[in-house]
Amino acid sequence: MAAGRGVTSARVAAELRSRIERGELLPEDRLPSERELSESLHTTRVTSREALKQLEAEGLIYRSNRRGWFVTSQRINYNPSRAAFFMDYVADQGLVPFSRQLLKKRIVADDRLASMLEVSVKAPLVELQRLRGANGRPAYIETIYLPEGRLPGIYECDLERSVSAVMLGDYDQQYAVVELDITVGALSAGQAALLDAPPGYTCLCVRRVVRNAAGEVVEYDLEHWRHDSLNIQVRLDNS
Amino acid sequence: MAAGRGVTSARVAAELRSRIERGELLPEDRLPSERELSESLHTTRVTSREALKQLEAEGLIYRSNRRGWFVTSQRINYNPSRAAFFMDYVADQGLVPFSRQLLKKRIVADDRLASMLEVSVKAPLVELQRLRGANGRPAYIETIYLPEGRLPGIYECDLERSVSAVMLGDYDQQYAVVELDITVGALSAGQAALLDAPPGYTCLCVRRVVRNAAGEVVEYDLEHWRHDSLNIQVRLDNS
DNA sequence: TTAAATATCTGGTATATACCAGAAAAAGAT
DNA sequence: ATCTTTTTCTGGTATATACCAGATATTTAA
Numbered sequence: 001m002a003a004g005r006g007v008t009s010a011r012v013a014a015e016l017r018s019r020i021e022r023g024e025l026l027p028e029d030r031l032p033s034e035r036e037l038s039e040s041l042h043t044t045r046v047t048s049r050e051a052l053k054q055l056e057a058e059g060l061i062y063r064s065n066r067r068g069w070f071v072t073s074q075r076i077n078y079n080p081s082r083a084a085f086f087m088d089y090v091a092d093q094g095l096v097p098f099s100r101q102l103l104k105k106r107i108v109a110d111d112r113l114a115s116m117l118e119v120s121v122k123a124p125l126v127e128l129q130r131l132r133g134a135n136g137r138p139a140y141i142e143t144i145y146l147p148e149g150r151l152p153g154i155y156e157c158d159l160e161r162s163v164s165a166v167m168l169g170d171y172d173q174q175y176a177v178v179e180l181d182i183t184v185g186a187l188s189a190g191q192a193a194l195l196d197a198p199p200g201y202t203c204l205c206v207r208r209v210v211r212n213a214a215g216e217v218v219e220y221d222l223e224h225w226r227h228d229s230l231n232i233q234v235r236l237d238n239s
Numbered sequence: 240m241a242a243g244r245g246v247t248s249a250r251v252a253a254e255l256r257s258r259i260e261r262g263e264l265l266p267e268d269r270l271p272s273e274r275e276l277s278e279s280l281h282t283t284r285v286t287s288r289e290a291l292k293q294l295e296a297e298g299l300i301y302r303s304n305r306r307g308w309f310v311t312s313q314r315i316n317y318n319p320s321r322a323a324f325f326m327d328y329v330a331d332q333g334l335v336p337f338s339r340q341l342l343k344k345r346i347v348a349d350d351r352l353a354s355m356l357e358v359s360v361k362a363p364l365v366e367l368q369r370l371r372g373a374n375g376r377p378a379y380i381e382t383i384y385l386p387e388g389r390l391p392g393i394y395e396c397d398l399e400r401s402v403s404a405v406m407l408g409d410y411d412q413q414y415a416v417v418e419l420d421i422t423v424g425a426l427s428a429g430q431a432a433l434l435d436a437p438p439g440y441t442c443l444c445v446r447r448v449v450r451n452a453a454g455e456v457v458e459y460d461l462e463h464w465r466h467d468s469l470n471i472q473v474r475l476d477n478s
Numbered sequence: 479t480t481a482a483a484t485a486t487c488t489g490g491t492a493t494a495t496a497c498c499a500g501a502a503a504a505a506g507a508t
Numbered sequence: 509a510t511c512t513t514t515t516t517c518t519g520g521t522a523t524a525t526a527c528c529a530g531a532t533a534t535t536t537a538a
Contacts, residue, residue: 200297
């Protein structure tokens with residue numbers, strides 16, 4: 001270890017943390033390169049990286065491809081009960097949202113999807129995939145499955161913007177019940193590439209099953225969020 | 240890199256993952272030591288550790304202090320709306336729950352707590368802290384704040400087992416509204432030690448604000464969960 | 479038989495170094 | 509000015525090695 005007592009990587013992390021908290025480094029600022037850091041703090045790149053990964057886990061910084069390390073900014077507050085639409089509630093938080101459709105196709109339910117959507121195997125489904133984020137930074141990948149049997153003609157609708165809007169407007173389907181399932185996981189290589197994250201990056205997996213007033217499943221979502229971009233807020237009313 | 244193409248650490252991770260998925264390594268089994276692994280898979284400890292950390296992030300394995308790496312077992316399903324009590328719902332999942340009180344004392348609200356609990360600064364509070372887990376493995380640390388003004392005599396109650404039970408029974412306080420706030424974070428050194436995790440270990444932070452029928456805050460919780468031990472399940476009823 | 483001392487095994491941290499691949503900047507050609 | 513090529517800078521991965529500290533197993537002493 002170099003100058004200073006205790007664990008070197010913790011010392012480096014503390015130094016950077018204090019620069020961020022003091023406002024010396026502002027959101028979206030680039031940190032010194034790993035080589036510069038290592039030299040100025042009298043340690044090696046391996047140890048500096050240990051410290052950077054620590055701050056990354058804390059959600060204070062992120063890395064972009066091979067461009068460098070940056071200070072994170074404000075997280076997206078997300079309410080999965082979804083009274084509001086993504087583009088709206090993100091804008092309301094003072095951020096600039098974007099949404100890009102990656103995929104839209106008809107498929108048939110396999111065993112897993114059939115059981116999640118409570119349809120028979122081989123039932124027709126619409127699969128949607130989109131990448132969403134704010135302020136130019138990707139935040140999550142969403143895969144949506146819609147049962148075509150319960151939403152006839154849904155494939156022809158414009159689902160680019162908001163599925164919820166179409167559901168409410170054209171199908172008059174109220175979101176009566178939303179079942180949430182939230183777990184911490186890791187991004188696959190493909191997901192990571194889309195989210196500008198290293199493979200295996202820690203993510204929050206949110207599974208949503210939406211039922212209409214009749215108790216039928218009308219939507220099944222799989223969301224993979226960058227852990228540093230999300231804050232989930234839910235309000236449960238037991239009245 | 241050694242034998243095989245591509246990224247070595249990914250190759251090691253894939254090998255171990257397959258052993259786990261094939262059932263060659265069962266839950267709670269110890270993995271070969273890092274030195275053994277490195278030798279048998281023709282790489283170095285640094286690279287093996289990279290792979291192990293990857294599987295740790297995926298929630299497939301965990302490390303216990305300096306005893307080794309182990310295969311994780313079944314996660315705890317947690318419903319923060321909390322109709323059920325920890326000791327009950329964990330037992331219902333076929334696990335053996337435990338709960339250890341770490342702290343119980345009277346404090347006065349500082350600025351942050353006052354605003355969270357909607358009481359005046361210096362209002363009397365009861366602070367509780369407990370460590371909970373299942374099958375001998377710690378899963379989370381919970382810090383509870385109770386406003387003594389709204390729950391007179393609460394300090395004298397037996398809160399070891401369940402705060403909810405006391406609330407419902409002795410105070411007739413229904414949980415009318417629960418506000419949840421869920422974020423991914425990192426454990427402090429102290430928390431990590433209690434949860435048998437390395438410092439900075441990825442955790443799920445769950446903040447709960449509980450209101451009674453009158454809309455008053457009667458409980459504020461701060462939970463820090465090991466990311467590998469938790470699966471949150473919430474049901475939202477928009478009726 | 480029990481308790482204390484010791485050796486060994488485990489992961490945790492650190493140094494020094496090397497090469498690769500993608501991104502960005504600089505230099506050159508049109 | 510604009511496009512193309514080259515160089516440089518960045519993080520990503522990997523090797524080899526060393527020593528530390530806690531947990532465990534073994535040995536030794538009472």
